[in-house]
Amino acid sequence: MQVRCPACGEVRELADQDFGSNDRLTFPCAACGKMMQVVSPKVQTLRIDTTRQNIPAIKEEKSLEGQRLYLPSDREITLKVLEGDEKGTIYLLAKPRTLIGRANTDILLDDRSASRLHCAIEVGEAGIVLRDLGSTNGTLVNDVPVSVSSLVNGSTFRVGSQLFQLNITPK
Numbered sequence: 064m065q066v067r068c069p070a071c072g073e074v075r076e077l078a079d080q081d082f083g084s085n086d087r088l089t090f091p092c093a094a095c096g097k098m099m100q101v102v103s104p105k106v107q108t109l110r111i112d113t114t115r116q117n118i119p120a121i122k123e124e125k126s127l128e129g130q131r132l133y134l135p136s137d138r139e140i141t142l143k144v145l146e147g148d149e150k151g152t153i154y155l156l157a158k159p160r161t162l163i164g165r166a167n168t169d170i171l172l173d174d175r176s177a178s179r180l181h182c183a184i185e186v187g188e189a190g191i192v193l194r195d196l197g198s199t200n201g202t203l204v205n206d207v208p209v210s211v212s213s214l215v216n217g218s219t220f221r222v223g224s225q226l227f228q229l230n231i232t233p234k
């Protein structure tokens with residue numbers, strides 16, 4: 064996977080084995096020295112597989128509108144935290160539907176202002192879609208609560224105190 068320094072934009076290539084048995088890797092940017100933290104995509108995959116019974120049943124393969132969900136084979140999609148307690152953390156999307164929230168989600172936030180099941184990122188034939196899942200405080204795009212919103216490279220959205228940025232990079 065490729066990760067991009069939140070401070071200066073320097074790109075670094077990470078292999079699965081770089082994580083060893085660790086869930087997260089913390090290292091200084093080679094260009095600017097700022098510390099970066101990256102969560103292993105394996106951990107996210109493992110978490111969803113072991114906690115699925117606690118998540119409301121949502122079909123993995125299709126969106127609510129019936130569109131096919133799949134990850135592109137030639138691009139990597141990451142979420143970078145620009146603001147909040149997890150600032151600097153980069154998540155690689157490892158599934159066509161990634162759940163974000165405070166409990167039993169792929170991306171797990173330790174944030175009281177986030178709902179347990181807050182929102183989802185869906186990737187597929189409709190492009191990349193941010194979907195609020197009935198959160199208490201809302202999923203915000205440009206400070207406006209949205210129920211469904213299309214995301215493109217560089218789009219940002221807020222979940223609780225975290226501001227996420229979507230990034231698409233060639234593999």
Ligand SMILES: [Zn+2]
Pocket residue numbers: 068069070071072073092093094095096097
């Ligand atoms: Zn840097």
